[in-house]
Amino acid sequence: MKEIAKAKIQATAEENQNLFFEYLRLESVSTQGRMISETAEFVKQLIEDFGGKAELLNDLGGHPIVCGFFPAGQKGNSEKTLLFYNHYDVQPEDPLEEWKTKPFEPTIIDGVLYCRGVSDNKANFMARLNAIQLLSESEEGLPCNVKFLIEGEEEIGSPTIDLYLEKHADLFKADACIWESGSKDSEERFTIDAGIKGIAYFDAWVESAEVDIHSSKGAVVDNAAWRLMHALSSLRTKDHQVIIDGFYEMMTPPTELEKSFVEKTPFNGEKLKENYGLKHPLIVEKLDRTPQEALILYPTLTISGLLSGYTDPGSKTVLPRKAQAKIDVRLVPGMDPENVYEVIRKHWDKKGFKDVQLKLLTGEKSFRTDLTDPFVDIVLNSAKKVYGEDVVLNPNSPGTGPMHGFGEHLNVPILGSGTSWAKSGAHAPNENIRLKDFYQGIEHMINLMNEFGLIN
Numbered sequence: 053m054k055e056i057a058k059a060k061i062q063a064t065a066e067e068n069q070n071l072f073f074e075y076l077r078l079e080s081v082s083t084q085g086r087m088i089s090e091t092a093e094f095v096k097q098l099i100e101d102f103g104g105k106a107e108l109l110n111d112l113g114g115h116p117i118v119c120g121f122f123p124a125g126q127k128g129n130s131e132k133t134l135l136f137y138n139h140y141d142v143q144p145e146d147p148l149e150e151w152k153t154k155p156f157e158p159t160i161i162d163g164v165l166y167c168r169g170v171s172d173n174k175a176n177f178m179a180r181l182n183a184i185q186l187l188s189e190s191e192e193g194l195p196c197n198v199k200f201l202i203e204g205e206e207e208i209g210s211p212t213i214d215l216y217l218e219k220h221a222d223l224f225k226a227d228a229c230i231w232e233s234g235s236k237d238s239e240e241r242f243t244i245d246a247g248i249k250g251i252a253y254f255d256a257w258v259e260s261a262e263v264d265i266h267s268s269k270g271a272v273v274d275n276a277a278w279r280l281m282h283a284l285s286s287l288r289t290k291d292h293q294v295i296i297d298g299f300y301e302m303m304t305p306p307t308e309l310e311k312s313f314v315e316k317t318p319f320n321g322e323k324l325k326e327n328y329g330l331k332h333p334l335i336v337e338k339l340d341r342t343p344q345e346a347l348i349l350y351p352t353l354t355i356s357g358l359l360s361g362y363t364d365p366g367s368k369t370v371l372p373r374k375a376q377a378k379i380d381v382r383l384v385p386g387m388d389p390e391n392v393y394e395v396i397r398k399h400w401d402k403k404g405f406k407d408v409q410l411k412l413l414t415g416e417k418s419f420r421t422d423l424t425d426p427f428v429d430i431v432l433n434s435a436k437k438v439y440g441e442d443v444v445l446n447p448n449s450p451g452t453g454p455m456h457g458f459g460e461h462l463n464v465p466i467l468g469s470g471t472s473w474a475k476s477g478a479h480a481p482n483e484n485i486r487l488k489d490f491y492q493g494i495e496h497m498i499n500l501m502n503e504f505g506l507i508n
């Protein structure tokens with residue numbers, strides 16, 4: 053295969069800049085339903101402009117999904133199909149006063165391109181299209197078939213994606229998938245995620261009376277706040293170990309290969325303390341796991357909110373009738389949201405907290421690519437050619453996304469690649485990418501498709 057010169061990559065990206073900017077100007081804020089159908093139509097047209105076939109799917113409700121297809125060139129491997137997952141929706145642009153530029157007017161300052169949605173995740177889609185054009189125009193042509201699934205509901209939790217994947221599994225059938233995102237870290241190391249954690253999010257509450265009561269009655273009357281605190285503290289020790297029967301037992305033990313990648317991922321505890329102004333030691337200091345293992349291989353159990361009684365200034369001597377908490381559990385492979393509900397429920401029942409209510413609000417399963425799949429090496433090696441030897445591979449990211457349905461219905465390895473950097477500010481004001489990262493992103497996609505087309 054022939055390499056494509058960096059100058060040629062940049063020139064092509066510049067020729068396509070007008071189309072990129074038109075895409076960025078579309079205010080596709082999914083949570084507010086702004087310009088959703090216009091943007092879906094635009095994305096369909098864009099795929100056609102780059103020589104592909106495209107259609108919109110909306111037979112199962114929700115925002116339209118754009119489905120795209122580019123066949124392998126004459127010398128390419130038509131037996132191999134790569135699926136790209138992207139989303140055309142973006143987060144709201146507020147707070148407006150914190151933007152240095154107009155949020156939906158793409159603006160380049162000193163090699164940095166500012167616009168809402170550029171990092172998350174419109175640039176990644178454009179980088180992929182640029183790579184497809186450059187390969188298609190080369191002597192060898194496109195090395196493999198390429199499919200796109202571009203949804204419009206990622207920023208609102210992808211509520212319908214699994215329905216579409218299940219019904220249209222044949223349409224999206226592929227041998228491997230490149231996820232929407234990827235970034236360099238604060239030390240400029242290119243980072244690839246080969247999975248995601250899942251999540252189970254709960255409401256927990258307890259009621260101890262019909263009405264709030266004068267606190268003098270605390271001499272004889274139980275109190276919802278104390279009750280909930282005892283129930284919550286029965287879940288985890290002071291040293292941060294979760295002590296729910298069956299909680300850690302659900303985890304699928306990580307393989308040696310997964311552990312070896314985890315060991316190599318960087319972690320800077322001092323920087324973390326500084327960035328957040330942490331006032332307590334890191335909890336892993338008391339646990340039998342490294343920070344990397346905790347972030348990637350272990351579940352979390354987080355109290356995300358607490359509400360009870362009087363919390364305004366001054367004193368009000370009241371005994372609260374109700375106490376509520378929000379509980380957020382990040383899941384690793386082997387853990388289902390429903391199973392997590394079951395073990396917490398059983399634990400409370402056994403410990404005498406039958407009166408403490410628990411409700412699963414949302415759940416998403418985790419996903420981890422089989423790291424022995426040859427596609428993992430293709431993604432890694434093609435990245436090293438662009439980004440150097442320092443490329444980091446996380447068996448799964450500590451965060452969550454709609455990856456599980458892709459694994460379940462399409463049965464593909466899934467890895468991320470993207471053009472963001474440590475200060476891209478996704479979801480925040482002044483969202484941006486660096487143009488040099490954009491060109492590298494195109495180069496990575498070119499190398500990756502070239503290598504992918506070669507495997508039998």
Ligand SMILES: [Zn+2]
Pocket residue numbers: 143172207478479
């Ligand atoms: Zn996002």
